Amino acid sequence: MAEREPVPISGIHAVSALGRGADAQLAGVLAGTPAFRPVRRFDTTGRRVTVAATLPDVGTLPDELTDATDAACRAAGLDRAARAESALLLATHGGPLSQPDAFADDRPLTGADSGAGNGAQVEVPALVGHLARRCGLGGPTRTYTSACVSASTAVADAATMIRRGDVARVVVAAGYLVEPDQFALFDAGRAFAADGAVRPFSAGRQGLLLGDGVAAVVLESAGAARRRSAAPVATVRGWGRAGDAYHPCQPDPAGRGLARAVRSALRRAGLDAAAVGYVNANATGTGFSDASEAAALRLALGDLADRVPVSSTKSVHGHALEASGLLELVVTVQALRHGKLPVNAGWLGPDEACPLDVVTDAPRPVGSPYALSLNAAFGGADTALLVGAP
Amino acid sequence: MSAVLAEARWPEPGDGPPPPLPGFVHSPFAPLVAAVADRCLTRRYGERPVPPGTTCAVVLVSAAGDRPSAAHVRATVAAGGRVGPLFFFQSVPNSVAGHVAARWGLDGPVVCLSPTGDPRADGTAEADLLLYDGDADEALLVLVDEAPDGTPTGAVAVLLGGGTRQ
Numbered sequence: 117m118a119e120r121e122p123v124p125i126s127g128i129h130a131v132s133a134l135g136r137g138a139d140a141q142l143a144g145v146l147a148g149t150p151a152f153r154p155v156r157r158f159d160t161t162g163r164r165v166t167v168a169a170t171l172p173d174v175g176t177l178p179d180e181l182t183d184a185t186d187a188a189c190r191a192a193g194l195d196r197a198a199r200a201e202s203a204l205l206l207a208t209h210g211g212p213l214s215q216p217d218a219f220a221d222d223r224p225l226t227g228a229d230s231g232a233g234n235g236a237q238v239e240v241p242a243l244v245g246h247l248a249r250r251c252g253l254g255g256p257t258r259t260y261t262s263a264c265v266s267a268s269t270a271v272a273d274a275a276t277m278i279r280r281g282d283v284a285r286v287v288v289a290a291g292y293l294v295e296p297d298q299f300a301l302f303d304a305g306r307a308f309a310a311d312g313a314v315r316p317f318s319a320g321r322q323g324l325l326l327g328d329g330v331a332a333v334v335l336e337s338a339g340a341a342r343r344r345s346a347a348p349v350a351t352v353r354g355w356g357r358a359g360d361a362y363h364p365c366q367p368d369p370a371g372r373g374l375a376r377a378v379r380s381a382l383r384r385a386g387l388d389a390a391a392v393g394y395v396n397a398n399a400t401g402t403g404f405s406d407a408s409e410a411a412a413l414r415l416a417l418g419d420l421a422d423r424v425p426v427s428s429t430k431s432v433h434g435h436a437l438e439a440s441g442l443l444e445l446v447v448t449v450q451a452l453r454h455g456k457l458p459v460n461a462g463w464l465g466p467d468e469a470c471p472l473d474v475v476t477d478a479p480r481p482v483g484s485p486y487a488l489s490l491n492a493a494f495g496g497a498d499t500a501l502l503v504g505a506p
Numbered sequence: 507m508s509a510v511l512a513e514a515r516w517p518e519p520g521d522g523p524p525p526p527l528p529g530f531v532h533s534p535f536a537p538l539v540a541a542v543a544d545r546c547l548t549r550r551y552g553e554r555p556v557p558p559g560t561t562c563a564v565v566l567v568s569a570a571g572d573r574p575s576a577a578h579v580r581a582t583v584a585a586g587g588r589v590g591p592l593f594f595f596q597s598v599p600n601s602v603a604g605h606v607a608a609r610w611g612l613d614g615p616v617v618c619l620s621p622t623g624d625p626r627a628d629g630t631a632e633a634d635l636l637l638y639d640g641d642a643d644e645a646l647l648v649l650v651d652e653a654p655d656g657t658p659t660g661a662v663a664v665l666l667g668g669g670t671r672q
Contacts, residue, residue: 162588210571210599210620212580240570241620258628259620261571263598269617273632276639297576298597300583305594357615357641359564364529364605365595373613380641494595495564495604497616 122385122504123275124341124348127192127334129184130446132433133169133327137187141443142450145429146479148459152312152325152434156222158215158296165308168294169327169434175218177208178238178246180330181291185251188332189287193346196252202334203255203283205274206244207266207290207438210259213239215295247289255283261438264398264493265357266290267331268441271501272355274335285336290439294326298437302326309401314435315462316399316428317406317470324400327434331442348506350449353387353486356380360496367405367492371412374398374498378416378488381500385486389417392424392502393484394457396448398492399428400435401462407469409490412498414471425483427460427475441491445501448489452505455482508634508666511644512550516542516661527605531592535572536602538661539648543606546646546663555611556644562665563614563642564603567621567629567649571599573656606646614642625649626662633666643667 129137133151134144144151151169160166174180189199216237217224238246244257258273260266267290274286292298302308308323315321341348356377360368367374382389395413399406406428413421429447436443451457456479463476485505492498516524516538524534524541543564547556556562570576575596582589595601599618607616615636621628626649633645644667651660 159586161586210568210618211573211576211597212570214580214583241622244622257622258632259622260618261568261599261620262616262618263600265600265616266618269615272639273635276635280635280638296583297579300589301579301594301597304589304591306591307594357617357636359607359613359616360604361607361611361613362604363608364601376613493600493616494598495600495602495616495618496607497600497604 121338122351122353123278123335124338125333125350125352125449126336126341126346126348127188128349128446128449129187129191130331130443131180131184132329132443133171134433138446138450141447142454145432145447145458146456148432148461150313150432150461157219163303165303165310167312168325170294171328172222173220174293174328176216177291177293178243181247181289182250184330184332185247185287185289188334189251192334199252200254202253202285202287204244204248204253204257205270205286205288206247207260207270208240209292209438210240210261213237214297215293253287262493262497264437264440265491265497265499266438268491268499268501269357271445272357272499275352275355278335278337284340287332287334288442289332290442291330292437292439293328299326313462314401314431315464316397316401316431316460317467317472317474318463319465319467321401321403323402324435327436329436329439329443331439331446333442333445349453351504351506352501353504354381354385354502356500358498362496365494367408368496369408371408371415373496374409374412374490374492375415377498377500381502385502387486389420391484391486392488393482394487395424395426396444396487396489397426397428398490400430410470410472421472423473425457425475425480426472427458429458431461445489448487448503452482452485452487457482508637509668510664511667512546512665514542514545514549514663516545530596532578533572533574535658536596538650538658539566539602540605542661542663543646543648546665547610550665554609560644561614561642562612563636563645564607564612564616565629565633565645565647566599566603566618567625568599569620569652572596612646
């Protein structure tokens with residue numbers, strides 16, 4: 117049966133170069149110290165840029181996804197029976213695994229510690245089934261390979277499935293660990309910041325940097341959460357998905373697609389633009405892309421775009437590609453829970469193409485219980501997630 | 507459930523390889539998607555773009571994206587080489603979906619899936635979800651067929667619309 121209530125988020129977990137666990141993400145984005153460092157996991161000889169935000173100790177992607185999913189389910193208090201009826205939506209890259217090793221202190225593990233033989237080599241499309249079995253999730257599965265909106269699209273779809281009454285509970289998991297192939301591709305595309313810093317919306321920004329990101333979130337119907345006396349950490353109030361219809365890989369400079377996604381999210385939430393107290397921006401630190409997002413915010417929020425605090429936490433944890441939407445959702449939830457808005461690191465000064473109220477020097481107090489988390493991707497794909505306090 | 511408004515395949519009788527697609531190299535993946543999408547949308551609408559007021563999503567279903575290009579990148583990087591910049595743009599299936607969207611004015615959601623069951627059922631379920639939710643009122647579903655080694659061999663495009671909206 118269709119529900120109209122906000123969709124509770126009853127468990128969260130995330131891993132990035134900022135550390136392990138949701139609290140580590142909050143501490144990292146409030147400290148505002150970028151986690152970029154030289155890549156030691158693989159050879160970067162000949163690359164223009166040789167830094168990324170990586171964890172020195174990290175498992176294989178299938179193992180990290182399993183751990184994150186299990187941790188989010190435990191945080192949500194899901195027992196075996198509740199897990200068995202839960203759907204699983206996975207957001208990850210569709211290509212071959214180019215980094216099948218686990219690492220300790222940046223050195224590949226071998227033998228029994230390597231994870232080999234326990235699914236370390238499992239790729240898409242088999243990965244979601246592998247993950248569901250390991251975590252005891254028995255509901256429907258789906259895998260999103262929609263580049264940098266994979267995870268946020270999965271969250272929007274999960275909320276829709278719950279609202280439509282398809283399932284009572286959906287676990288969304290997402291993962292990207294910095295590996296040699298995407299690193300080489302972004303380097304070849306000259307997408308990286310040659311100065312080794314991500315400076316969203318700032319004058320002098322030069323591009324993006326990659327970062328590890330593995331996250332999992334449990335969404336469920338309000339009724340299901342009440343029946344098992346769950347204590348939600350936040351709610352998904354609204355969501356929107358749209359397309360630019362502009363170019364295979366460049367955003368619409370006018371930001372029309374992303375603006376429609378924001379308006380859809382507000383409409384579903386039943387909220388005015390004035391209710392939005394924070395925007396966790398997609399901004400990657402790329403010149404034309406950040407300007408497009410600023411234009412989208414002005415289209416969607418009008419003059420309020422001058423006053424809504426905005427930051428892109430990619431400036432500290434890097435761009436986790438297919439997982440970015442879920443890592444940033446966890447960060448946004450944590451910011452609302454703890455009442456502090458994250459810093460937009462790397463700021464050199466205002467850019468007239470990005471007339472926004474960017475949180476630059478220090479965390480600010482939360483002024484409203486509602487926040488937007490925005491993502492955009494190649495193909496002109498745009499998403500907006502509107503989260504609120506429980 | 508949504509209704510089938512148009513459907514096309516590539517190849518159909520008389521077809522050779524799909525026409526080359528400027529900006530996309532090395533693999534038939536993107537040319538197949540673009541060709542079958544063009545054919546399907548032409549059957550429905552005749553000319554580009556889609557009529558004003560139509561919000562059409564693109565749902566692209568493939569086992570693991572453009573596998574010939576990914577394999578080329580894997581081999582090049584493993585050998586210590588440099589990959590060409592065009593491979594950056596075609597490293598995710600979103601890019602050709604965005605090409606189709608820009609060419610036809612499809613400004614609904616862009617979603618790429620790796621099927622966990624029957625590809626057409628998975629893609630139709632996603633399209634139905636988007637139509638129900640109201641972020642699109644039509645959805646162009648594109649399914650890429652692959653040989654066991656991952657080489658794309660053909661594609662099906664289905665334009666879906668109608669159904670029960672929220």
